[in-house]
Amino acid sequence: MGILARTTTIIKSKINKLLNRTEDPHETLDYSLEKMRDDLQDVKQGITDLTTEKKRLENQKQDLEGQIEKHNKQAREAARQDRDDLARKALEKKQNKMQQVEDLTDKIQELQSTQDNLVQKKDKLKERIDEFKTKKETMKAKHTAAEASVDVSETISGVGSEMDNAAQAIERAEDKTEEKQARAEAMDELEETNAFESALDDKSDIERELNSLSTDSNVDAELDELKEDIDGTSSSDTSTNDTKQTKSTDEIDAELEELEQKAEK
DSSP states (O other): OOHHHHHHHHHHHHHHHHHHHHOOHHHHHHHHHHHHHHHHHHHHHHHHHHHHHHHHHHHHHHHHHHHHHHHHHHHHHHHHTTOHHHHHHHHHHHHHHHHHHHHHHHHHHHHHHHHHHHHHHHHHHHHHHHHHHHHHHHHHHHHHHHHHHHHHHHHHHHHHHHHHHHHHHHHHHHHHHHHHHHHHHHHHHHHHTTHHHHHHOOOOHHHHHHHHHHHHHHHHHHHHHHHHHHHHHHHHTHHHHHHSOOOOHHHHHHHHHHHHHHHHO
């Protein structure tokens, strides 16, 4: 196979595939039926034209037969009057007309045969059209049902796909929710253990221990100073304390609260 032939085959194949994709069976069937009806109309027109021609020849034949009868009478009358020359001419015309009639008869018979053949073809074509019409409606109904089935299947498939996507979305949402819940619980646990305060405090453990020791030392020193002050006061007021009665615990608490309130103001 040559390059041109292969190229032609490929082009035809691609065009055929394109036509198959774009072809609407309903339109194709309707067009085929319309084309067959056009063919039937052409056959009927052919039969009509043929019948018209045959009728014209039959009229012409009938006219020639009348002329033959006329020439026959003329020949008889000329012979009766001993006019052989006129009789001969009349007979010659008669023979000529008879030959024409014979030719016309053959032509008419030929046209009649053609007409009969066309009528048979016309009847067969009409039968085919009637059958095709029935099949066309059946095929269109089947195609419509097939299209509906495909549409329903595609719709169901589409719904199935959407349901799968929805299920996946729900699963992802559940995973994120569980992750958030776990994170919230972890935050609560860290807050309960004061892990946040430790994390926010930038001092080291050693610094915090040293600060604690310093605070304890200051407290101890202040306590010692307070005791010395108390001891000095006690020695200078021994005679006074000996003569005075010891205050009760309630009175001391009251005085402390009064001092605390003054300090707050």
